[in-house]
Amino acid sequence: MGDELHSSEWIAGSININPVLVRKELSNLRQHGLVESKEGKNGGVYLAKPANKIHLSEIYEAVRQESALGTKRTDPNPKCKVGKQINKHLDSLYNEVEDTLMQKLGKKTLAEFAGKFT
Amino acid sequence: MGDELHSSEWIAGSININPVLVRKELSNLRQHGLVESKEGKNGGVYLAKPANKIHLSEIYEAVRQESALGTKRTDPNPKCKVGKQINKHLDSLYNEVEDTLMQKLGKKTLAEFAGKFT
DNA sequence: CTCAACTGTAATATTATTTGTTACAGTAAA
């Protein structure tokens, strides 16, 4: 994938955000095998594989930090009949929903999405 | 739905959270027609319709504040070919995904979910 | 062989958002 090499500064400029944040997220994407990068002068990042081989589900998985329906439920009261079981039941619901979401995103590729830009 | 009337204090105790926060969210659910409440002594909230008539999609719609895939993308650089169009394309993608999610949640009712609690 | 332009990462600061608290007017049962 020699083509399309961009610096974090360039990307940051496009989305109006701090370059260090870009590098941090890129670091995450790299760990997930979606991008690779070249250090040193004229360095930058590029896709680790062709865009038509990258499914949106992979990106979603790499990028998301919590379930689509949210997670942050704190500790319910274990003395409460409902509180005691709620997390178990929510987890299974969330997983089920997440699965359909992944299936949907798995049918779309990054190339397809990028193709929309004229 | 005369049965199952609970005070915000009681609910707050179950989820280990502040009663005022409960009342705030309840206020939102009320505006969405999911619950009703009774003021005064022995007051509290109750479902506005039977649990088997409440679909999880309705709850999701009432409760969520941002799309399942997130929204908070700030202002992209309009001088950038990509930045200029990104929000439009993300929106349509998000909507499509959201639709499948709603379809999935629309098949489940609150009664069904509550039935899991033994 | 050294300067310039990058990445990668840590440490810290700033800002925004979430959550909690206090306060109090309004309502209804007892």
Place this chain on the structure above:
DNA sequence: TTTACTGTAACAAATAATATTACAGTTGAG
């Protein structure tokens, strides 16, 4: 007419997101 609630608002505190600064390491070019 007291008691136990709801409904809100205003403010405080805690947490999370974002930004900044700093600097070591890498690579290409003169």
